[in-house]
Amino acid sequence: MKYSKGLLVDDKVKQGKYSSFLVSKVIKIEPKDYLSFFTNYSSYKGKRFFWKDPSSENILIGIGRCKEIYINKQKDLYMAVEQSWRDFLENSKLMNDFNRIGVGPVLFGGFSFDPEKPKTELWKSFADAHFFVPEFMLSEINGEQFLTVNMVMDEIDVNYEQEIEEKLSLFFDRKENMKPYMEGNPLINSIEVNGEKWKHVVGNVVANLNGMLKKVVLARECRLVFKEEIQTEFVLDQLLREQNNSYIFALEEGDNCFIGASPERLVKKTGNKVLSTCLAGSIPRGENEERDQELGARLLADEKNRTEHQYVVNMIQSAMEMVCKQVEIPTAPSLMKMRDIQHLYTPVKGILRETESLMELIRLLHPTPALGGFPQRLAMEKIRKEEQLDRGLYGAPLGWIDYQGNGEFAVSIRSGLIQKNEASIFAGCGIVANSDVELEYKETAMKFRPMQRALGGKK
Numbered sequence: 001m002k003y004s005k006g007l008l009v010d011d012k013v014k015q016g017k018y019s020s021f022l023v024s025k026v027i028k029i030e031p032k033d034y035l036s037f038f039t040n041y042s043s044y045k046g047k048r049f050f051w052k053d054p055s056s057e058n059i060l061i062g063i064g065r066c067k068e069i070y071i072n073k074q075k076d077l078y079m080a081v082e083q084s085w086r087d088f089l090e091n092s093k094l095m096n097d098f099n100r101i102g103v104g105p106v107l108f109g110g111f112s113f114d115p116e117k118p119k120t121e122l123w124k125s126f127a128d129a130h131f132f133v134p135e136f137m138l139s140e141i142n143g144e145q146f147l148t149v150n151m152v153m154d155e156i157d158v159n160y161e162q163e164i165e166e167k168l169s170l171f172f173d174r175k176e177n178m179k180p181y182m183e184g185n186p187l188i189n190s191i192e193v194n195g196e197k198w199k200h201v202v203g204n205v206v207a208n209l210n211g212m213l214k215k216v217v218l219a220r221e222c223r224l225v226f227k228e229e230i231q232t233e234f235v236l237d238q239l240l241r242e243q244n245n246s247y248i249f250a251l252e253e254g255d256n257c258f259i260g261a262s263p264e265r266l267v268k269k270t271g272n273k274v275l276s277t278c279l280a281g282s283i284p285r286g287e288n289e290e291r292d293q294e295l296g297a298r299l300l301a302d303e304k305n306r307t308e309h310q311y312v313v314n315m316i317q318s319a320m321e322m323v324c325k326q327v328e329i330p331t332a333p334s335l336m337k338m339r340d341i342q343h344l345y346t347p348v349k350g351i352l353r354e355t356e357s358l359m360e361l362i363r364l365l366h367p368t369p370a371l372g373g374f375p376q377r378l379a380m381e382k383i384r385k386e387e388q389l390d391r392g393l394y395g396a397p398l399g400w401i402d403y404q405g406n407g408e409f410a411v412s413i414r415s416g417l418i419q420k421n422e423a424s425i426f427a428g429c430g431i432v433a434n435s436d437v438e439l440e441y442k443e444t445a446m447k448f449r450p451m452q453r454a455l456g457g458k459k
């Protein structure tokens, strides 16, 4: 074993030449500003992740990587990830005195929206299932903070307790100074990628929605070019200020960072309790309270939006019923209000059968008609054929699973891919039989706004 930069790196284990052994230890720490945990470790840039749920119950920040699970071209990606995760945990020594979800070894990452669509240059750094275990992880769980240290050894060493203590002290000794964020990185160019073509495709799809196919979600991209390199820390800070009631996430991979603030939960699992969310149907926020309520009431009463929403409710309900003993779902949607937009929202609760897992539920749910369409197979074929975009990780399950099988995945919308001084941002909307092309175009423009603003490209 050798130490590099003060951290244990065993190249042979990393290359998968030996079966590995995971040693993991959790300690409780004095709560500090969690974002500084991410920003202070800028020398790990390219190997960090950030996660915060809308209620700030679970915040996870990972630094470094001790295990990567990158899977391509597998028929069942979800089960392949689950199997690799279980296999990895099989040879392990876990030192964790805290009975909380999201502490101890955690696998973090995301899936491609559609692994069957050919990958383009844009997403070439990401696998279809792109997951990893950090070397260090801060978990803030209901206000309490824990530090997990993970170490992979080629075989169990009698001195593993001492080694992990050393790794812990190296971590605490390491004082990196937070780089000040750069304010005011000028936007040089904003390119609506295939904007006119998108309208054309929407028009064609609307005209063909009379038969079996009822709803198709079509997405587009906007490429932003800035003068200087975009700082992930700065964007995260902006998202935390402006979209605090969203899932805020960042997944770094070398020079790429997939980042966003999504309002949409795919699934959360705590013990046998599971939660999912139906989110579809959109209208802008009003300029004042009265106007805002008026728009909300209009959305709740709008037949087109209610129909779009109901496809999602029906599908999620039947997916949940396949693996749950019990499913609870309100009979009518309510409103979820974000800074720039309001949505129809129906929460779903269930009790999962003992034999089922979080990954199984993700496999059944993705893509819901909120991101794919209805029926699922026909909608996916349409998107694959017509949409001029490689969605990559956009619109797909992104989140974490801990060593006990608990975890949470969001649908990674309102997101963008930062690549040095450029970023692609993505937005889509549900197209149904009576959709209006110009209105749908405006809706996607509204969905770009949170990322445009966080990147510094719009007020």
Ligand SMILES: C=C(O[C@@H]1C=C(C(=O)O)C=C[C@H]1O)C(=O)O
Residues within 6 Å of the ligand: 217, 219, 264, 279, 280, 281, 282, 343, 370, 371, 413, 414, 426, 427, 428, 429, 430, 447
């Ligand atoms: C596809 C997106 O959003 C989805 C589509 C919605 C709609 O069509 O009304 C609403 C919420 C999301 O489920 C996106 O933001 O990119």
